[in-house]
Amino acid sequence: MSAIDRTAHLNPWRHRSLTEKAVLALGMLLLAMIFPPFPTGALIAGIMASVTLLGARVPVRTWIACVLAPAGFLFLGALTLLVQFDGDRLSWAAGGGAAAAALIVRSLAGLFCLLFLALTTPASDLLAGLRRFGLPSEIAEVALLIYRMLFLFGDTAKTMDAAQAARLGHRGVRRRLHALGMLLASLLPRVMDRARRMEMGLAARAWDGEMRVLGRRPVLSMPALILILSLEAGTALLGVLAS
Amino acid sequence: MTLLEAKSLVYAYPGGVPALRGLDLRIQAGRRLAILGPNGSGKTTLLLHLNGTLRPSTGRIVLEGEDCGYSRSQLVAWRRRIGLVFQDAEDQLFAASVAEDVSFGPLNLGMQDDEVRQRVDETLVALGIQDLADRPTHMLSFGQKKRVALAGAVAMRPQILMLDEPTAGLDQKGSWQLLEVLTRLESLGTTLVFTTHDVDLAYSFAHDVALFKDGKVLVQGVVDTVLADAGLLARVELRSPFLMELGLKARALGLLADASPLPRNRDEVLNLFGPRAL
Ligand SMILES: Nc1ncnc2c1ncn2[C@@H]1O[C@H](COP(=O)(O)OP(=O)(O)O)[C@@H](O)[C@H]1O
Ligand SMILES: [Mg+2]
Numbered sequence: 214m215s216a217i218d219r220t221a222h223l224n225p226w227r228h229r230s231l232t233e234k235a236v237l238a239l240g241m242l243l244l245a246m247i248f249p250p251f252p253t254g255a256l257i258a259g260i261m262a263s264v265t266l267l268g269a270r271v272p273v274r275t276w277i278a279c280v281l282a283p284a285g286f287l288f289l290g291a292l293t294l295l296v297q298f299d300g301d302r303l304s305w306a307a308g309g310g311a312a313a314a315a316l317i318v319r320s321l322a323g324l325f326c327l328l329f330l331a332l333t334t335p336a337s338d339l340l341a342g343l344r345r346f347g348l349p350s351e352i353a354e355v356a357l358l359i360y361r362m363l364f365l366f367g368d369t370a371k372t373m374d375a376a377q378a379a380r381l382g383h384r385g386v387r388r389r390l391h392a393l394g395m396l397l398a399s400l401l402p403r404v405m406d407r408a409r410r411m412e413m414g415l416a417a418r419a420w421d422g423e424m425r426v427l428g429r430r431p432v433l434s435m436p437a438l439i440l441i442l443s444l445e446a447g448t449a450l451l452g453v454l455a456s
Numbered sequence: 457m458t459l460l461e462a463k464s465l466v467y468a469y470p471g472g473v474p475a476l477r478g479l480d481l482r483i484q485a486g487r488r489l490a491i492l493g494p495n496g497s498g499k500t501t502l503l504l505h506l507n508g509t510l511r512p513s514t515g516r517i518v519l520e521g522e523d524c525g526y527s528r529s530q531l532v533a534w535r536r537r538i539g540l541v542f543q544d545a546e547d548q549l550f551a552a553s554v555a556e557d558v559s560f561g562p563l564n565l566g567m568q569d570d571e572v573r574q575r576v577d578e579t580l581v582a583l584g585i586q587d588l589a590d591r592p593t594h595m596l597s598f599g600q601k602k603r604v605a606l607a608g609a610v611a612m613r614p615q616i617l618m619l620d621e622p623t624a625g626l627d628q629k630g631s632w633q634l635l636e637v638l639t640r641l642e643s644l645g646t647t648l649v650f651t652t653h654d655v656d657l658a659y660s661f662a663h664d665v666a667l668f669k670d671g672k673v674l675v676q677g678v679v680d681t682v683l684a685d686a687g688l689l690a691r692v693e694l695r696s697p698f699l700m701e702l703g704l705k706a707r708a709l710g711l712l713a714d715a716s717p718l719p720r721n722r723d724e725v726l727n728l729f730g731p732r733a734l
Contacts, residue, residue, distance in 0.1 A: 222592045335592065337552030361550050364594040407546075413509050414548035417540040418561040418608060419532050426551045427559035427572050429590070 217279065221335040226269040230433040231334065231342040233441060237264070238330040240445045245322040248452030250315045254322045256448060261325035271332045279328055284321070291317050336360050341428055354424045358411075365407060370400060457485045458520075459616055459647060460538065465505055465515035467671075475501040476512065477671040483616060483649055488642070490658035490679075491651040493668025494693050499651035500543065501671075503618050506649075507540045536565055539614030543621045545598075545605035554596070554604050555580070555589040561612040579611040583637055599630045606634070610641055617641065619650040623657060635661055659683055659697035660720050667692050680718065699725055 221227060226234070238261075245257045265271050291313040297306040306312075330339075337360060344353040373396050377383060382392040415424075460483040467476040475498045483489055483506075491499050504510040506517065508524060508531045517524040524534055539561075542548050551557035555576055562572045580586040583603050588596065596604065602625075609617060622638075623631040638648055652658055658665050659679060666676040669692045675682055683689065684704075686696055703718035706728045712718075719725040 218592075219595065222595065228590075335552065337592075357552070358550065360552070361594070365546060410542075410544070410547040411550060413504070414542055415550060415560075416509060416531070417507055417535060417542070417548070418612065419535040419564040420560075421528075421532050421564060424550075425560070425563040426556035427563060427569060427576065428556055429553075 216275070217331050218335055220271060220275050220332050221338075224269055224271065224333045226333040227335065227338070228429070228431045229333070229437070230431045231338060232433050233437050234330055234334055235342070236438065237441045237445075238326045240441070241448070242323055242326040244445060244448050244452065245319060245326065248449070249456055250318040250322070252455055253448060253452040254315075254318045256451065258318060258322040258325050260444070260448070261322065261329050265325065265329045265332060269329070269333045276328065276332065279332070280321075280324065283324055287317060287320050287324075350423070357424070362404070362407070366400065366404060369403060370396065373399070458482050459485050460506060460520075461518040462502070462506065463516050463518060465502070465512040465517075467501060467505065467510060467512045469501075475671050476505070478515070479672050481666055481673050481676060483647060484664065485647055486642075487647070487663045488661065489647075489649045490662035490665045491649065491668055492653070492655065492658045492665050492692075492694070493651075494653055497668045497692075498671040499668055500620055502668075503540060503620055503649075503651060506618060507538050508534050509540075532564075536612065537615045539609040539612055539617045541606050541609045541617070541619045541622065543624060545601035548605040548608055549593040549601060552592055553589070554585065554591050554593060554607075557593055557604060558607045558611050561608055565612060575611050579607045582640065583607050583610070584633070599626055602626065602630075603634075606637070610637075613644065614646060616647045616649060619648070621652060622650050623652070623654070653694075655683065655689070655694050655697045656699065659700055703728075 241257050241261055245254050248254070262276075266273060266276060294313040294316060295306060295309040296303055297309070337357060340348075340353055340356050340360070344350060377392045377396065383389045462479060462481040465476045465479040466474070468474040479498070479502065481491075481502070491502065493499055501510065505512055508517070508526060511526055519534065519537070524530065549557055551560060558576045558579055559572050562575050567575065576589075577586070580589055583606065585600065585603050585607065588600060588604070593601070593604065602622075606619075606622075617638075619638075622634055626634060642648055650662075662679055664677065665679050665682050667674040667682060667688065674692065675688060683697055683700060689696055699719055699721070702725050703712060706712040706719075706725075707714060711728050719728060
């Protein structure tokens with residue numbers, strides 16, 4: 214979570230308009246779901262991977278690290294399509310190979326679409342976008358605070374964990390579990406204390422109950438949007454012709 | 457002229473020991489005030505009273521001759537004039553990026569977007585953190601977080617800016633830069649108040665000092681007088697400032713004329729011993 218967000222913050226496309234990025238990622242995701250995996254899904258996977266790595270210059274290592282975990286589950290799941298269980302014998306399923314390949318390609322295409330968005334757009338930008346889109350500001354503010362707190366608690370928990378380890382609190386499973394219990398128990402009061410102090414900090418800056426900040430809102434580039442839409446139209450056309 | 461005054465404040469944390477026990481303090485326009493006392497003597501608690509975060513059980517806060525009220529709108533009006541920078545910067549930073557965070561206060565003052573944008577830019581430049589503008593607040597070093605928290609308060613151009621242990625945890629360069637920024641801010645008409653347990657900092661940076669002990673101000677006065685009183689300092693478990701002792705010694709040895717002021721910083725002390733060899 215933190216690694217993805219960090220990458221997104223530093224991404225050169227972070228300051229491209231959210232509309233462009235969302236239309237590209239969600240549009241392609243929709244097409245990948247509607248049209249058959251071959252050739253459309255494969256094409257979409259290829260396009261989204263290239264856009265992410267070559268266009269938005271997401272570091273290849275980060276991207277691969279993000280793909281690996283879901284891809285692992287995906288391949289395991291697809292394996293079950295390869296075989297069938299009839300009576301008491303395990304045998305190759307007829308057409309199992311094709312079904313597994315279709316599942317994998319379609320899912321990867323979808324994954325690449327979402328990863329593109331996640332790796333170029335920090336969560337806070339997505340929230341700001343949802344807010345413009347009609348998300349009530351109260352919900353957006355709470356979500357923003359939770360987002361901020363996640364990092365605070367993540368850091369606190371990590372420090373506490375390291376402090377426990379430094380005092381050899383992690384040797385053996387029993388001790389490890391005990392230490393984890395203590396960590397979680399003392400995290401809650403800390404959370405409450407942090408929240409209280411954060412409220413005082415906001416109040417000290419004349420907070421009147423509404424959280425206004427001046428965001429930098431990138432301008433939508435029409436040429437980029439038209440390019441994205443034609444790319445999607447082309448993909449859709451290919452999908453229609455192929456099916 | 458007295459800007460802000462605390463009159464016989466008494467306060468105890470819920471279920472806790474008394475933190476303030478009949479405390480009096482005056483903040484004078486344009487005079488840097490150091491609130492000096494050991495850990496746990498109630499300095500932070502006092503600052504939280506001076507911006508209305510905590511409410512005394514008895515006593516009152518007077519802002520330019522008028523008693524401060526605690527209604528929501530009165531509190532907001534109060535905090536527009538009195539800024540507070542917390543010791544722990546994490547308590548203040550909430551927005552996703554540095555520039556957004558700094559814009560929060562000025563927007564609460566009711567300034568227009570364009571003005572706010574300009575104010576944010578100016579403040580970031582003044583604090584030398586303009587290249588952090590788009591950085592997420594959770595990806596900053598300790599010193600950077602402190603500066604961003606300071607920027608958030610400075611951008612509101614308060615009449616009085618109170619800082620809780622401003623140099624605690626900063627390295628030498630960080631502290632020195634901070635004091636320089638504060639001096640510049642002062643020239644725009646802000647009165648500075650800071651808490652510290654560091655006599656040397658109080659001596660070299662403040663005009664006035666309030667000695668704190670067990671939730672009370674023992675004495676408030678000009679730095680040279682208060683910090684020269686070794687007996688008084690001993691009562692708050694502090695020693696007199698090193699530079700001051702050196703200066704007095706130099707006077708005794710005839711290196712410094714009786715009429716000349718005592719040295720306030722490294723260079724002034726070193727100059728007592730003759731011109732610096734290059
Ligand atoms: N949130 C709190 N709850 C209960 N007691 C507190 C709290 N904060 C401070 N205190 C107590 O109040 C006294 C003054 O604390 P504080 O104002 O933080 O001192 P200082 O800032 O001078 O170190 C201390 O005895 C401290 O233990
Ligand atoms: Mg304190």
